[in-house]
Amino acid sequence: MKFFLKIFIFVLPLSEAYAEGQKSAGLPQMNISTFPSQLFWLIVTFTALYLFMWKFVIPRLSTTIEERKDKISNDINDAENLNSEASKILENYDDKMNSASLESNEIVSSSKATMNEYLDKLKKDNEIKINAMITESEKKIHQQKQQSEQEIKKATIDTIKSIVSKYVETVPSDDEISKKLN
Amino acid sequence: MAADNPIDPIHQFEISKIAEMQIAGIDISFTNSSLFMVFAIAATMTLFILGLSKRSIIPNRMQMLSELSYNFIANMLRDQVGDQGRAYFPFIFSLFMFIFFCNFIGLIPYTFTVTSHLIVTFAFAGLIFLAVTIIGFMKNGLGYLRIFYPSGIPIFLAPLIVPIEIISYLSKPISLSVRLCANMLAGHSILKIFAGFIVMLGFLGFAPLIFLVVLYALETLIAALQAYIFTILTCIYLNDALHPDH
Numbered sequence: 001m002k003f004f005l006k007i008f009i010f011v012l013p014l015s016e017a018y019a020e021g022q023k024s025a026g027l028p029q030m031n032i033s034t035f036p037s038q039l040f041w042l043i044v045t046f047t048a049l050y051l052f053m054w055k056f057v058i059p060r061l062s063t064t065i066e067e068r069k070d071k072i073s074n075d076i077n078d079a080e081n082l083n084s085e086a087s088k089i090l091e092n093y094d095d096k097m098n099s100a101s102l103e104s105n106e107i108v109s110s111s112k113a114t115m116n117e118y119l120d121k122l123k124k125d126n127e128i129k130i131n132a133m134i135t136e137s138e139k140k141i142h143q144q145k146q147q148s149e150q151e152i153k154k155a156t157i158d159t160i161k162s163i164v165s166k167y168v169e170t171v172p173s174d175d176e177i178s179k180k181l182n
Numbered sequence: 183m184a185a186d187n188p189i190d191p192i193h194q195f196e197i198s199k200i201a202e203m204q205i206a207g208i209d210i211s212f213t214n215s216s217l218f219m220v221f222a223i224a225a226t227m228t229l230f231i232l233g234l235s236k237r238s239i240i241p242n243r244m245q246m247l248s249e250l251s252y253n254f255i256a257n258m259l260r261d262q263v264g265d266q267g268r269a270y271f272p273f274i275f276s277l278f279m280f281i282f283f284c285n286f287i288g289l290i291p292y293t294f295t296v297t298s299h300l301i302v303t304f305a306f307a308g309l310i311f312l313a314v315t316i317i318g319f320m321k322n323g324l325g326y327l328r329i330f331y332p333s334g335i336p337i338f339l340a341p342l343i344v345p346i347e348i349i350s351y352l353s354k355p356i357s358l359s360v361r362l363c364a365n366m367l368a369g370h371s372i373l374k375i376f377a378g379f380i381v382m383l384g385f386l387g388f389a390p391l392i393f394l395v396v397l398y399a400l401e402t403l404i405a406a407l408q409a410y411i412f413t414i415l416t417c418i419y420l421n422d423a424l425h426p427d428h
């Protein structure tokens with residue numbers, strides 16, 4: 001409360017002084033005698049500023065800004081070109097990789113085929129050899145069998161002859177024995 | 183007397199002669215107002231001379247500032263007027279920088295605010311009004327009069343609409359100049375009054391001091407905003423002159 005009272009007390013003479021000042025001198029803004037001087041110096045200073053801006057500042061600033069714009073767009077263009085080049089190189093690389101892998105697959109499959117061929121041939125050769133060997137050995141076995149059969153027959157006949165000769169006078173001939181045996 | 187009062191809020195707007203000058207009997211003395219006009223253009227020129235001294239692709243701070251202000255006004259003009267406004271860019275750009283620096287320099291204590299004087303803002307607004315009217319008639323001939331009768335309005339409303347449009351058109355320079363001048367005048371007066379309170383209240387002066395800091399921030403905003411408003415309204419008037427059909 002005291003604070004506001006104090007402000008009020010001080011504002012009162014102030015506003016009176018303000019009113020008095022207005023009465024005695026008026027607003028300086030309304031003092032017509034100063035107008036020519038203000039207008040004259042306004043024209044002088046503003047014209048100077050206008051010429052300075054028009055002839056000096058604006059051309060320089062606009063060229064600087066244009067140059068920067070050009071530089072930026074050029075740089076962006078360069079970057080785009082480099083980017084496309086890089087992607088082209090990448091494409092090339094991918095293509096090469098693909099063809100290389102295709103080639104390697106081909107090589108693998110062809111070598112597999114030749115290997116299989118070789119194996120097949122080897123198998124066939126071996127089979128033929130083995131078959132020949134089998135038939136030969138079969139023949140041998142057959143011969144051996146016949147031979148041993150004949151030998152067994154002969155031995156049997158001989159045995160029978162010797163046994164019969166012990167009990168009987170007349171010894172039958174080989175033919176007769178073999179006929180009976182069969 | 184008011185002039186002796188240390189907290190007279192109007193004192194800061196008084197014009198005092200620095201050097202007497204006369205041309206054909208007319209007093210054109212170099213005053214504190216003229217001095218601060220010179221300060222404003224000197225500040226603008228310093229900004230751009232420093233900003234343009236080393237023009238590089240990657241800008242330094244001053245170059246950044248000057249390019250920022252250039253792009254700001256260029257975009258404003260392009261958005262409001264389009265490509266036809268290009269010819270008026272030097273004027274719009276100078277106008278903005280001048281008002282901007284006048285407003286800001288005026289915020290420094292013990293300085294003078296050029297734009298707080300109605301004659302200065304009215305000189306700008308009157309020049310813009312005349313120029314816009316001349317451009318309007320030059321580009322559109324008598325077709326420029328269409329701006330007083332917007333399309334799509336029934337004919338029986340014309341006696342009502344046309345005078346209103348004419349009055350609003352003629353009041354443009356007044357509203358444009360009074361807006362800027364009154365903002366500067368009121369803002370700086372209030373700043374001065376509250377600064378006076380700090381001294382008068384002694385120990386309790388911290389309360390108006392806090393208020394003054396907040397107010398000063400607001401005034402800084404207003405200084406920039408009023409320069410912006412003045413410029414964008416100029417662009418809008420220019421657009422009306424170039425495209426009266428819209």
